[in-house]
Amino acid sequence: MRDDGTLDDKPDPDAVADRSDATLSSERSPTTIASGARLGGRRNSLADLIRTRSGWLRDLPTPNGSAARPAAAGGPGERVGPAGRGRRAGAVVAVGVVCCLALAALAQARQEAADTGRAGALAADAGLDRRAAAEVAARSLERAPAPTVSPSAPPGSPSATASPSATASPSVTATPSAARKRTAPKRPAGPAPVAGLTKAQMANAKVIVRTGRELGFPRRGLVIAVATAMQESNLYNLASGVLPESQEYPHQGVGWDHDSVGLFQQRASSGWGEVGQLMDPEFATRQFLTALAEIPGWEELPLTVAAQSVQISAYPDLYAQHEWRAAEVVDAFLSAGM
Template identity: 55%
Template sequence: MRDDDTIDDQSAPVGMTGRSDDTPSSVQVGVLREPRSPRTRLGGLLNPLRRRPAGTRVAIAAGVLCCLGAVAVTGVATLPDERAEDRAGTEAALAERGRQAASRGEARTPAPTVPATPAASPSTAVPTTAAPTPTATRTIRPRPKPRPTPKPTPKRIVPVAGLDRAQMNNAQKIVKAGRAMGVPRRALVIAVATAMQESNLYNYASGVLPESQNYPHEAIGWDHDSVGLFQQRPSSGWGEVGQLMDPAFATRAFLTALLAIPGWEDLPLTVAAQAVQISAYPDLYAQHEWRATEVVAAVLV
């Protein structure tokens, strides 16, 4: 036996401390050992694996580890919630590191390499047509068609001076043509009075000139080739048949000849009319002067 008052020192040289229990002896079985002091028991706890048989040391180590595991489990179970959360985070971090280490240790499959498409040679290049860039279309609303300007309705004048509607209409055409030429009022009176004497203000066609009957007319005469309101003759150079059948053209022809007479404004009506018409009855124009004056006044109102 050794002195139990001395704590075993594993680093001490062999032989300094005698161990009587290293060699099993049957003499020791059943012999009461003296009670060890607290120091001796403390030394045994501090160094449970001191020199003892190998089987004994393994059994003691296993028991110690089991005790430590039980204590650890008990401690974990009794940790506050905050420490449990910290431990869970730590365990998760450790597990993640372990997974990353395992993934790094695995064999990695190289990514497939996509072969570059060889550029087409100039001889085999196919021209491509660029798609047209869509452009915003502007919706154009059709403009409303302007309403046609209504044609002015000719002023319908009540016939005066014993004229009928056809005669009054022809008198209006004479006055309108003269106004367009800008002639004075006196020339209009002379023109209307002359038409009263020559045609009674009816647009005459000629039986001698069947062509004249193809134009609007109110009567047919037989005085040679005389036609129209002023009984002008195409053969005398007044104009074509169709022109002389137009009241406006016939009026312009008469007034043009009247304005060419020197001092026509101062001539009596019958003299001025005869200077233009060269009629076989020169004195008959004067009888229509008052009526012509009334008709012109009615149209010019």
């Protein structure tokens, strides 16, 4: 009997059937057992909490201030008082809290399993990266050139130790310039002096022949040009004694025929070109051959007539005396492939 004169409710054996944990252990499914095993220690504590809830449910306060106790199920027509309704409301709240705790524990267990799976995948990727790096290093070692060792160095000496940076000697490596020198065709050195000429005269005759060939002149034009230079300057590049400016340029002698300069004794005052240009044997040859090409039928004219038509000399018949020597010089260069 309670202190307020109310009789205690008799415990009803059937009240056990209203508990949420009244399920027999033999009726629990393997899935439930497996999930409990995965949760580990947290599920064990949760199970302890669920098994012992009947104890703390009994101690829940009721609206009238007394401890809640399990009540027997009301029979038909039995009226449930305020105390019974309070106990049922407390039980519903307790069951809701337990369900929330169970869901939270299950979500945490799934999150841990997902984290474990991601960690395993990252570890596997790291292992693949390490193996790939090892394979790349192995291939680079296989492709690395073998170190060279000097055969003259005795074994064990510092020079006999191969270094990773050992390469072929620079003297052995062919440079692009050296390759060009080996492959470039050699220009003919030119024939030996002929027709009683010196090396300097032959060098000037070579310039005349080469320039005429570049301009497309036939052998006849080359012979006329060489014979004219033999008569005018004896195949020497002459400066003028009355034109000091001409002596400032490379020359092989000094002439005194007014302001005439160069191989063909051309005069700047007559419009052949500047003094410096006329002192260049190639330029002087181009000027002479250009003027020769303007004479109609020059190929059929006698050498002395063709030369005089260009030079306008006071002694026109003197060019013919050099024709055979000029032909010998030109033929020497043409035979040499120049």
